[in-house]
Amino acid sequence: MITSNPYLPMETELLEVIDETPTIKTLVLKPREPIPFRAGQFMQLTLPGVGEAPFTPSSNPRDADRQEITILKTGQVTDRLHDAAPGDLLGLRGPFGKGYPLEKFHGKEVLLVGGGVGLAPLRALIYALGNEPKKFRRVSIKYGARRPAERLYPGQYEQWRGIDNFDFTETVDVAEDGWKGNVGVVTTLLPDDLDIDRTNAYVVSCGPPIMLRFVTLRCLELGFTPAQIYLSLNRKMSCGFGVCGRCNIGPYYLCKDGPDMCYEKIMHYDNVF
Amino acid sequence: METTIQFLREEDLPAFCERLGVESLFGTVRQHDHVAYESLAGGQNQPLELRGRPPAESVKGFFFPSKERVAVYPAPESESLTDKEDKIVLIGARACDLAALAILDRIFIHGESPDPFYQRRRENSLLITVDCNRPAEYCFCNLLDGKPFVDRSFDIHLSPVEAGYLIAADSDKGAAVLAKSADLLTPAQTVQIEQRDRQRQEALDTLGRQNQEFAPPPQAPGAGSTPDFAALAAEAGSCVECGACSYICPTCHCFLLFDHRGRTEPLRFEREKTWDSCLLANFAKMAGVGGFKPTPRPQLRDRFENRLRHKFEWMVENLNLVGCVGCGRCRAACMGGCDIRTALQELVR
Numbered sequence: 001m002i003t004s005n006p007y008l009p010m011e012t013e014l015l016e017v018i019d020e021t022p023t024i025k026t027l028v029l030k031p032r033e034p035i036p037f038r039a040g041q042f043m044q045l046t047l048p049g050v051g052e053a054p055f056t057p058s059s060n061p062r063d064a065d066r067q068e069i070t071i072l073k074t075g076q077v078t079d080r081l082h083d084a085a086p087g088d089l090l091g092l093r094g095p096f097g098k099g100y101p102l103e104k105f106h107g108k109e110v111l112l113v114g115g116g117v118g119l120a121p122l123r124a125l126i127y128a129l130g131n132e133p134k135k136f137r138r139v140s141i142k143y144g145a146r147r148p149a150e151r152l153y154p155g156q157y158e159q160w161r162g163i164d165n166f167d168f169t170e171t172v173d174v175a176e177d178g179w180k181g182n183v184g185v186v187t188t189l190l191p192d193d194l195d196i197d198r199t200n201a202y203v204v205s206c207g208p209p210i211m212l213r214f215v216t217l218r219c220l221e222l223g224f225t226p227a228q229i230y231l232s233l234n235r236k237m238s239c240g241f242g243v244c245g246r247c248n249i250g251p252y253y254l255c256k257d258g259p260d261m262c263y264e265k266i267m268h269y270d271n272v273f
Numbered sequence: 274m275e276t277t278i279q280f281l282r283e284e285d286l287p288a289f290c291e292r293l294g295v296e297s298l299f300g301t302v303r304q305h306d307h308v309a310y311e312s313l314a315g316g317q318n319q320p321l322e323l324r325g326r327p328p329a330e331s332v333k334g335f336f337f338p339s340k341e342r343v344a345v346y347p348a349p350e351s352e353s354l355t356d357k358e359d360k361i362v363l364i365g366a367r368a369c370d371l372a373a374l375a376i377l378d379r380i381f382i383h384g385e386s387p388d389p390f391y392q393r394r395r396e397n398s399l400l401i402t403v404d405c406n407r408p409a410e411y412c413f414c415n416l417l418d419g420k421p422f423v424d425r426s427f428d429i430h431l432s433p434v435e436a437g438y439l440i441a442a443d444s445d446k447g448a449a450v451l452a453k454s455a456d457l458l459t460p461a462q463t464v465q466i467e468q469r470d471r472q473r474q475e476a477l478d479t480l481g482r483q484n485q486e487f488a489p490p491p492q493a494p495g496a497g498s499t500p501d502f503a504a505l506a507a508e509a510g511s512c513v514e515c516g517a518c519s520y521i522c523p524t525c526h527c528f529l530l531f532d533h534r535g536r537t538e539p540l541r542f543e544r545e546k547t548w549d550s551c552l553l554a555n556f557a558k559m560a561g562v563g564g565f566k567p568t569p570r571p572q573l574r575d576r577f578e579n580r581l582r583h584k585f586e587w588m589v590e591n592l593n594l595v596g597c598v599g600c601g602r603c604r605a606a607c608m609g610g611c612d613i614r615t616a617l618q619e620l621v622r
């Protein structure tokens with residue numbers, strides 16, 4: 001019995017392009033049929049004839065009709081995606097991967113640590129947590145951008161702070177334009193006296209590999225165990241379902257078993273970050 | 274399934290092939306110093322070579338081609354890439370080919386997202402295997418639970434004997450094919466079966482002799498074990514990163530999806546699936562800022578280790594099977610003279 005073709009993307013219309021920062025845009029997409037996804041699951045986005053690249057939707061997983069994908073311009077496919085205009089035909093495959101283990105977070109404190117465009121996948125998680133905030137004891141969001149102009153989704157920070165058991169703190173690496181907030185890398189938002197119940201919390205982090213490394217080390221110093229730390233690691237991907245061999249860390253395929261991995265599972269393998 | 278062993282005379286082999294009645298009929302023939310699959314369709318064919326060394330290539334490419342179009346987008350209404358039915362029969366495959374296909378079936382058919390192209394070809398295929406009476410000097414199937422002959426789960430199997438072949442079917446498809454040639458077959462004689470068994474034992478003895486210095490690879494050492502990197506790097510030291518070992522390997526299945534504008538219809542794009550090799554430096558390179566593309570396996574020895582551990586450790590963990598059938602083709606193909614048997618011993622020591 002022949003099933004569907006896993007290599008063929010679903011026709012998807014680009015509805016709107018939102019300029020986020022000088023190098024980041026959000027594409028609002030409407031697939032021909034709704035694509036339900038869990039926060040943290042990712043899509044393969046096709047720009048016809050140019051190529052395909054993996055992205056984690058940044059929109060509310062409750063909304064399957066439309067998907068928002070936030071894209072940093074950084075190479076062949078993403079450069080051209082930044083030139084796309086409303087009405088263009090794109091393609092989507094997915095969703096792939098497991099997504100964040102939300103059920104595990106029930107009744108716990110959740111510490112989200114994001115860097116740069118890494119806030120995009122985390123935004124889907126923030127929406128998911130915000131959809132049922134009572135299920136989580138507390139949600140604490142720490143975000144670092146390189147400079148003030150590169151802060152992603154600044155219009156939403158107040159809204160997140162406004163949710164009962166949510167808090168949001170941010171920092172920039174380099175202060176500019178009369179910036180009055182915190183200055184320093186994101187780990188400076190994780191001081192020794194960090195107000196969080198370490199025995200009853202999970203950490204979720206997404207950002208550049210070097211940041212993930214320092215966040216992990218810092219969290220271990222603070223007394224979190226490897227089993228409490230979830231990381232969105234970057235690997236090159238092609239198929240999306242664990243067959244093309246591209247994205248493994250040891251026996252795990254990030255496309256299938258991740259892309260967010262519990263640090264405890266992967267810590268023994270080489271070159272994790 | 275009850276398998277009856279019959280005898281097919283050498284001179285009746287062409288008639289037997291004729292009656293298979295398929296256009297895509299390939300068999301092993303001699304080409305200069307090696308044995309290769311050639312199309313046997315239509316008229317003047319070279320004689321089949323079923324008694325010599327194993328074929329240089331495995332059957333992988335018949336089911337998982339080195340390059341194939343897997344999507345046209347936007348998908349044309351009329352055409353479906355997977356509807357085509359092309360029956361294919363292969364003569365001359367070995368036990369290691371069947372073992373390797375069982376592995377590829379797990380990956381491409383029984384995984385989470387079956388590959389409809391591979392699946393269609395496998396469903397439409399019939400394999401006529403043959404005893405491997407003259408193992409090559411690099412063969413080591415015996416170290417991996419393999420045997421140079423097939424005694425179960427085959428379509429049709431041939432054992433070369435004096436003046437012809439013992440022939441048996443072990444699948445419904447195979448039995449149907451034999452029924453069409455019933456008049457060419459006679460019951461096997463005891464002496465013929467004795468000859469087959471003697472030859473099989475000789476092949477086993479050859480394999481035992483040529484691999485006696487290598488121990489069978491132990492099963493999964495488990496995550497976190499520390500292989501002997503220095504020795505492994507020494508083995509990787511002669512690798513010139515050509516990727517040949519992966520391409521020639523009957524179980525290696527890494528691939529890349531690559532898009533381009535349609536050649537015939539520029540408004541549609543085409544997606545191709547091509548063989549790839551995890552040994553190549555670019556294989557896992559990621560996007561990066563300022564042209565710097567990081568890779569999780571920057572050193573050749575990391576990639577060399579990844580290939581071996583995938584086959585011998587992680588496939589065992591994930592699928593409960595070893596990802597190598599001991600065909601030795603990677604050894605035969607390697608310009609640097611890397612021998613997977615040596616590397617393995619270092620890896621698992």
Ligand SMILES: Cc1cc2nc3c(=O)[nH]c(=O)nc-3n(C[C@H](O)[C@H](O)[C@H](O)COP(=O)(O)OP(=O)(O)OC[C@H]3O[C@@H](n4cnc5c(N)ncnc54)[C@H](O)[C@@H]3O)c2cc1C
Nearest residue numbers: 051052053054055056071072075076077078259531532560
């Ligand atoms: C799970 C996951 C989630 C991610 N989520 C996000 C996110 O939310 N936001 C974000 O900004 N980034 C995200 N990324 C990173 C993003 O995928 C990369 O930045 C992106 O792949 C870079 O592609 P590029 O072509 O611009 O870069 P390049 O460095 O130019 O990479 C080239 C790659 O593009 C693809 N490609 C190029 N040409 C072709 C072709 N002809 N056919 C097919 N493919 C081709 C290939 O994959 C190739 O490796 C994510 C990555 C992963 C693994």
Ligand code: SF4
Nearest residue numbers: 522597598600601603
């Ligand atoms: S790894 Fe080498 S010996 Fe093993 S199946 Fe592949 S080509 Fe054959």
Ligand code: SF4
Nearest residue numbers: 512513515516518607
């Ligand atoms: S065939 Fe030999 S030289 Fe080529 S990539 Fe494989 S190990 Fe390296």
Ligand code: FES
Nearest residue numbers: 238239240244255
């Ligand atoms: S993307 Fe192909 S195995 Fe993960």
